[in-house]
Amino acid sequence: MTLSTVKTDKASAAVPAVARPAAPAHIIKDDAEALSIARKLASDFAVDAAKRDRERIWPQAELDAFSQSGLWSINVPKAFGGPELSYATLAKVIEIISAADSSIGQVAQNHLGVVAAIRTVSDIEQQKLLFAEVLKGTRFGNAFSEFGSKRAADFETRFVDAGDDVIVNGQKFYSTGALLAHLVPIVALDDEGRAWYAIADRAAPGLTVIDDWSSFGQRTTLSGTVIIDNVKVPKTHLVPGYKGYDKPTAxxxxxxxxxxxxxxxxxxxxxxxxxxxxxxxxxxxxxxxxxxxxxxxxxxxxxxxxxxxxxxxxxxxxxxxxxxxxxxxxxxxxxxxxxxxxxxxxxxxxxxxxxxxxxxxxxxxxxxxxxxxxxxxxxxxxxxxxxxxxxxxxxxxxxxxxxxxxxxxxxxxxx
The missing domain is CATH 1.20.140.10 (Butyryl-CoA Dehydrogenase, subunit A, domain 3)
Incomplete structure (x- = not known):
């Protein structure tokens, strides 16, 4: 895939964006509360897990409950109002949820990873802005991987400077969580070949998310093709992801x-x-x-x-x-x-x-x-x-x- 061959013929199959949460998400107090909430949610999620898989029913209500529970902000630093719990607890939470429905467990992965990246690479003002979104219950999806590249780390999606914004073009696949996300971090390269997270609004003009995930497993991870056609992203939402890998970080x-x-x-x-x-x-x-x-x-x-x-x-x-x-x-x-x-x-x-x-x-x-x-x-x-x-x-x-x-x-x- 090259920028000149980005396919937009499936744009009519676009899935509409979902509304942001009406109320802020819960803020978890400690590790014990996080595990308790995870177990309660897992009990609920397990009930229709087989039916959701068999009929490929999107776990929309379950995902709303999951992100509003506070479990999607557990690695937000305390300095910004988050719980900043241990990554041992975060991993146990994902395990508990995944035992009930592994598709739902996987949906949270890139959100939590992006939260960690923001902590590592963003300046204070960007951290304040984006962590506030997470604490409200805003969900990050992902538009990272590209279907036709030689290696997973090869990207052809790029952005160009447009004043207060950047304009992003490309096409993605394996976009876990993008269908029901509120914001979609897009891995895109600058003119020096460095990878950034351009965090686009899910409803941004030119951002098309298509429900075409056809794997025989993890069937309801809300993945599919993401078409990025001149998508405008404010520079406030342009995160220098490459800085997380040009020196040792976790x-x-x-x-x-x-x-x-x-x-x-x-x-x-x-x-x-x-x-x-x-x-x-x-x-x-x-x-x-x-x-x-x-x-x-x-x-x-x-x-x-x-x-x-x-x-x-x-x-x-x-x-x-x-x-x-x-x-x-x-x-x-x-x-x-x-x-x-x-x-x-x-x-x-x-x-x-x-x-x-x-x-x-x-x-x-x-x-x-x-x-x-x-x-x-x-x-x-x-x-x-x-x-x-x-x-x-x-x-x-x-x-x-x-x-x-x-x-x-x-x-x-x-x-």
């Missing part, structure tokens, strides 16, 4: 830890569903010599193994969150590398347990668990789709280079 690890939490959430859901099904619906195997499926020694061993592996991933997830806290407070090269390394370790384990647990679900629960009425296939589809982000084969490379040769991880949003 920004990349923050984007990554949220990915990890989505996957541990899926794994937790898969194990919970396996236990529930084995305890209530599965039959004992003919050669087992037992009357109940839950007494099958091979099933018992498998559940123990899965749970152990999940707990290991969750322990690393918490460790990564605390390492990120330290890197945010003091972004030395050593602290940032530690945060990246522990997060990479967690990413490997979370990917492996999400795929293993969603496979084992059907093996242990039996043929009956594949019936459409149970909707359990969504867990495998979601795990297989979401774990394709940031391939773990490259995480192993990062770890090996660090522990063998003392080489710090690269500084970008995928590390």
């Amino acid at each position: 920004d990349g690890a923050i984007f990554q830890i949220i990915q990890v939490a989505v996957d541990t959430g899926i794994a937790q859901a898969a194990i919970d569903e396996t236990v529930r099904f084995v305890r209530t619906k599965s039959r004992a195997w003919v050669d087992s010599g037992v009357d109940n499926a839950w007494d099958d020694p091979y099933t018992i061993q498998a559940i123990g193994s899965l749970t152990l592996r999940l707990h290991a991933a969750q322990a690393l997830l918490e460790k990564a969150g605390l390492a990120i806290d330290r890197a945010v407070a003091s972004p030395t090269a050593e602290a940032v590398a530690e945060a990246q390394i522990v997060t990479a370790e967690a990413k490997i384990l979370s990917t492996e347990i999400a795929i293993e647990a969603t496979n084992k679900l059907f093996e242990l629960a039996g043929t009956r668990s594949t019936l459409a009425e149970h909707g359990l296939d969504r867990l495998w589809r979601n795990a297989r789709t979401h774990t394709l982000h940031d391939p773990v084969r490259w995480k192993y490379s990062i770890l090996g280079k660090y522990f063998l040769n003392g080489e710090n991880p690269p500084l970008h949003a995928w590390s």
Whole structure:
């Protein structure tokens, strides 16, 4: 895709923008309250999760409840009126929500990552302006990735100076959350090739968001094509994202830890569903010599193994969150590398347990668990789709280079 071939023929399929919240979002007081709210929301979100996946129903009411709950502002600094909670808590919140509906958990990812980036790279006035929006309940979507580029970090979307504004042109895909966002951060390059977040109003003229996400998993992440045709963005909303990666910062690890939490959430859901099904619906195997499926020694061993592996991933997830806290407070090269390394370790384990647990679900629960009425296939589809982000084969490379040769991880949003 080049700027001269941006397609606008699908503009008639544009999804209208949604209204901003009528009342400010709740401000969470502490980590315990955040976890309590997440558990209550997750209980509600789980009720129709299978139906939303099956019929591809947008989680609009659920998303409104999620962002208004205060959970979308938990990493806003205290100096600007936010809770500034631990990234270990933020990750646990995403895990809890994702266990109920991993699409909803993923929708929050780029919003929280952009909030972190604003803290890192914006000046005080821009922070005041944008953090105030977040505390009101304004949701950031994303228009980062481009479908036809050679590498994920290659961008052809650009902006030009227009006085108090910039004018942005390009086309994006994998735009999680953009359909129901209030503001859409667009990754665009300046004339020096540096990447900025041009945060456009979702209703801005020339900004077209199309509901064409067709993946077999994570079906309701509110993603799709974003067409950017001479979109005007005020310079007050032009965030120098590149500054988060031209020196050591925790920004990349923050984007990554949220990915990890989505996957541990899926794994937790898969194990919970396996236990529930084995305890209530599965039959004992003919050669087992037992009357109940839950007494099958091979099933018992498998559940123990899965749970152990999940707990290991969750322990690393918490460790990564605390390492990120330290890197945010003091972004030395050593602290940032530690945060990246522990997060990479967690990413490997979370990917492996999400795929293993969603496979084992059907093996242990039996043929009956594949019936459409149970909707359990969504867990495998979601795990297989979401774990394709940031391939773990490259995480192993990062770890090996660090522990063998003392080489710090690269500084970008995928590390």
